[in-house]
Amino acid sequence: MKALLAAVAFLTRIPVPYHWYQDIDFACVSRLFPLVGGLIGSVAALVLLATAPLFGQPIAATLTILSLLLLTGAFHQDGLADLCDGFWGGQTRERKLAIMKDSQIGTYGVLSLIGATLLASQCLAALPLAHAWAILIAAQGGSRMMSGYLPALLPYARQDGNSKTPQRLHRPDVRHLLVLTGSGILTLFPLLYLAPAPALALATVLAMASALAVMTGLQRRHLGGYTGDTLGATQQIAELAALLTAVAFFH
Template sequence: MKRHLGAILAAASFLTRLPMPAWVAKDSAAIAQSSRWFALVGLLIGLIAATLLYILTTVMGQALAVVMTLVLIIVLTGAFHEDGLADLCDGFGGGWEKSRKLAIMKDSQIGAYGVLALVSAFAIKVTALIQLPLDIACISLIACHAGSRAIAGLVAVYLPYAREDSNNKTPQKDAPLPFSNRIILCVSGILPLLLLPISCALMLLAVWLTTFIGLIKLMQRHIQGYTGDTLGATQQIIEIAGLIFLVIYYFQSPISN
């Protein structure tokens, strides 16, 4: 039991800025082994976000509450995945060859593509969550945070690691994800979809699958593999795709009824 708890807390230490007990292992090997719990940590982040949104809406209205919730979640996660999205857009948009794309992605400076990606991502999230009824917005946060981290965790199953150097912060590259761990990852990511109508959940899965396939092809074309930045970008893009779909679904067939 303590071994599983340690792995879950190791995953939480990697994906959030939450303080962890001293006995929790935080080295690369421990993080790699804990990757099966990334979606479960995403579920926890989604629950925190949904709780914040619900409470803040009662005192400041939904529009401002959405912005405050997103800002607080960025603080909680340390903009971990947002950084990957910015780096992917800078690298894929600014480089011509694989080596140059990877070099740009590793550069700590942010370029125009990255800035535009972050501004666009934040704007889409804010607008989507404001348009949804409060209860659906809360459910959307839970589902999209869990599902996006599950899907990001599966990228390494279908692509090789793109960098040749060993000096990196991507623990998944040294630890293949066994089938049993993939099941844990997927179940944790899919579980929140039970909060949605079955038709909505199935269509959302289809949207995520289509987006995932598109991202895999994009990574293959640009760098013939994945990096830590592309995993973070995958999480962000899947989350955004989910929110956009839920807004469309709500307006076409209100889920609140």
């Protein structure tokens, strides 16, 4: 329970008293990030289902994305913007890392945030409402599972300074990866109650795994490893991949 509370405090703006989890090793807490993603997706799903009858699904989809931003403090979106600024704004590995660490945002970062937000909103508006809520939960949990695999696939890219990235303290062992995978699979359960559940669930998982493969290759080529920003960016890309695949599935 302490580990779960620490994960909630790390990934969301939900106020959790520090003394409830102060003795927890954050490197181990990261294995529960998919469960928190499922919680985040559940809150967003409630917003979607509550507002769609009042305003119609397109507006409800926008309100749902805004609720996600408020709940998480745009935590992962910040990583996506930093990655785009660094990868395509710097020429050398060192320069890319420096740009990503800079608190200012550039053109690539702004465009990535606009594109990702619009795309997610359009996807939710295009999905059947009876399935959209379950896909939302699966995308939020599954995408955090995928980003959680990065520390097992790549070394940590930064060698200096402090970091808020818990995974950098150790390479995940088998137990860590099993718990991480189990946490992510739990968030897929809502899809299993909807037809055509197995095919849709498999399609979204394959889409997120493909996004992880692409992001791993990009990080290896640009940085030779991962950072906190690339973890957030990987989550965002995997989430969008799941939403786009679900839309293609129904169209």
